[in-house]
Amino acid sequence: MLSFDEKGRTPVKQFEGRKWVDFHTPNGKNFVYKVPDKQKVKGLLDYFAAKDIHSGRVYHAWYDWKNAFIVRDFFERLLREIPDKTIYVILDCWSAHKAAVIKSFVDFSGRLKLVFLPTKASWMNDVERYFGEVERGILRNSNFASVGELIDALSAHPNLGTII
Numbered sequence: 001m002l003s004f005d006e007k008g009r010t011p012v013k014q015f016e017g018r019k020w021v022d023f024h025t026p027n028g029k030n031f032v033y034k035v036p037d038k039q040k041v042k043g044l045l046d047y048f049a050a051k052d053i054h055s056g057r058v059y060h061a062w063y064d065w066k067n068a069f070i071v072r073d074f075f076e077r078l079l080r081e082i083p084d085k086t087i088y089v090i091l092d093c094w095s096a097h098k099a100a101v102i103k104s105f106v107d108f109s110g111r112l113k114l115v116f117l118p119t120k121a122s123w124m125n126d127v128e129r130y131f132g133e134v135e136r137g138i139l140r141n142s143n144f145a146s147v148g149e150l151i152d153a154l155s156a157h158p159n160l161g162t163i164i
Helices: 068-081 100-109 127-139 147-156
Strands: 002-011 044-052 058-063 087-091 112-116
Touching (some): 002 127, 044 068, 044 127, 058 068, 068 087, 068 112, 100 112
Antiparallel strands (some): 002 044, 044 058
């Protein structure tokens, strides 16, 4: 049983985190961490992940874009990574998840079963908590120079799991 979703269009830029005030600065003034409102985005990344709700293992991949064909590609990778088992995938009701290409792929695979969450209930999807952990542990207070540097940081995350 896998919980699946995409963290779409993640920009590679300087991310703001918590603001810290230092009352012990040499000039006696408070220092507040500031991030510019408008900044150049160094690249974009779509991050796909499927979390096994029993073991906590995460399968993930990165793409430049997201649509129904990319979702199908991710599901193909899952089927190769987890052979000879029926895979139940919990996912939201995004239109690409219900596209004809996905329905035909699911019918053709025979091992993939989709379980859709109710509309506006994405909070029920366990992988959303994992994306929150990525947000807090990697993106917050970051300033990556490129998409590759962000991918390297994601790959080094201790709870990341298996790249497919």
